[in-house]
Amino acid sequence: MTPVLDAGRGEQVTVGIDIGTTSVKAVAADADGVVLARARVPHGVQSPTAGAFEHDTDRAWRDGVIEALRQVADGLDVAAVNVSAMVPSLGAVDADGRALSPGLLYGDRRGRTAENDPSEPGDSGELLAFLGWLTEHAPDAAGYWPAQAVANHALTGIGAIDSTTATTAYPLHDFVQWDEERAAAAGAAVAALPQVVPGVTPVGRVLDGLPAAGALVGGGAIDAFGEQAVAGADQTGDVLVIFGATLITWSVLDDEGKAPGLWTLPHTARGKFLIGGPSTAGGMFIDRVDRWLAPATREELEALDPTDLPIWLPYARGERVPLHRPDLRAELHGAALHHGPAALRWAAYEATGFVIRHLLDLAAPAGSAPTRIVATGGGTRSEAWMHAVADTTGLPVDVVAVPEGAALGSAFMARCVAGLEHSERRFGPGLADGRRWARTERRVEPDDRWVAPAAARYDRFRELTARATS
Incomplete structure (x- = not known):
């Protein structure tokens, strides 16, 4: 894979961000995985009623991500950023990517249906049930996005996720694309779902005025997948x-x-x-x-x-x-x-x-x-x-x-996004x-x-x- 970095950028420093259940963690790492800076921005988790399990979407998925990036990117020339998060998650957002609903998290009662198959990875069907609840309670939303897409929009202006994260939405995502019929049955148009980018393809660059402006941003990752990549x-x-x-x-x-x-x-x-x-x-x-x-x-x-x-x-x-x-x-x-x-x-x-x-x-x-x-x-x-x-x-x-670990693994994935890892492997270049x-x-x-x-x-x-x- 040919590096896509602009000449003169600090090619060896990448940032991994992980949206966790109770905080956003971030690390900046060099080419050898040495952590140069780390941050933790608490946000908590809410359970306002029995069986509810949710985030304040703006605080946890947007503001906390930008603040964590600011803390670790200060003084560093960052080549790329990648954001991981737990799955499944889903929230309704307006045209500016701001919250119109709480961010629903894995295990929330609104994801339970008779069709769910919890024996399958990702609690198959849970995210589809989330979508049905969100379209009912926020019918005018511009988008119905998981945490990674909300974070990526905050960073780049583009609501997108990586293809691996998308597969955890099965059967709403059929491993190739969003299922139009299932989305419509849940009350949503496919256009309201996030864009999906393959593997470690960049979504865009960090917007001007934000920390690490101009750095490439990947489609994101599943938190456990990031942990797995660098644990040994x-x-x-x-x-x-x-x-x-x-x-x-x-x-x-x-x-x-x-x-x-x-x-x-x-x-x-x-x-x-x-x-x-x-x-x-x-x-x-x-x-x-x-x-x-x-x-x-x-x-x-x-x-x-x-x-x-x-x-x-x-x-x-x-x-x-x-x-x-x-x-x-x-x-x-x-x-x-x-x-x-x-x-x-x-x-x-x-x-x-x-x-x-x-x-x-x-x-x-x-x-x-x-x-x-x-x-x-x-x-x-x-x-x-x-x-x-x-x-x-x-x-x-x-x-x-x-x-x-999830943030560190995401930082390694950011190296792949930036074209700094070149060997071809089954999960993308160098992962x-x-x-x-x-x-x-x-x-x-x-x-x-x-x-x-x-x-x-x-x-x-x-x-x-x-x-x-x-």
Whole structure:
């Protein structure tokens, strides 16, 4: 691929931006993946009614993106920018790309229909249901766009997304184009849906007056895809776990294996596949436990008895993979008077490990043979959480050096957008080479004192989950 940069621009610096559930993260990186600047712009997530799960579209998808770019681009000559975000998401916008509705997010009740197939990647049909609700409540909207398109319009004046993100809209997008009949049935014209650009084709350039003006802008990416590209979890036996607001577990396979309740996707690594999927037992659940409980000191956590902990079912907003039950709620079992905040917090971390272990158990018949966890995402900053996951899974946890994995992966994709990566691979020029940016900060080994007691609690966790879902 021929570089498309203008002569004289700073070719080696790119910016990746990730619109997360609770904040916008951004990193500026050089050609070797060294982070030169980073930013985090909080925006929160709203649940104004039971089952609702939404963003303030302007704040999270537009203003936060521009502010994050400003913070990391200051003083740098940026070649290209790429924005990743969670899927699915959808909001109604006017002709200026401003919000006419909240931004609906994955798992929102307005995406549930009898036709949904949550066993398929992307919760097939959810975005189509979002579109139907939005056309009813904002019928005069100029556009119905996911987060990436809103951000790209804010940056370039063009509401567009990349082709990979578009495929998660199936069946509204049929892997080639928007389905006119399905769009019309939902009350929308295809012209109101975002443009789709193939792979790492640039959408345009950052508008004059904005940070990094003139830099190329890619079509965007799925957040988990960005994490995957630069984590280095691409060998048989690797398990990529993303500790974000959503917990996402991917076990690396040699072949396209299937397992009930799990999703299977192609890996960026040649000839590899991923099996697993997203769970609600991530940072959002841990944050909720933090709000429920009094603080616990490091000393109190270290003094816990490995044989004496309660058990959480961590389904505060239902569960996605592998249970596919939006009606589930969090439960605490076995708590006693002598259990303080430290015990309940550690039990919450363990519950996350139990969810990961359950997915790995389910994936075993498909060929999963895990030997280590590669941990990425903001939750990796919690040492206690990483230790609990190592103990509950019995696997070493290799923590990546850059927790903003989706933003870092998006920065690597921006290099592809700018024509700075040239090898031809199945997901676009050079994208599979993102693994060279992978770095491990530390390894957390299972603690022998905790492994056996945690295994006993895992068995009980499975019994309690089976009872709750029967």
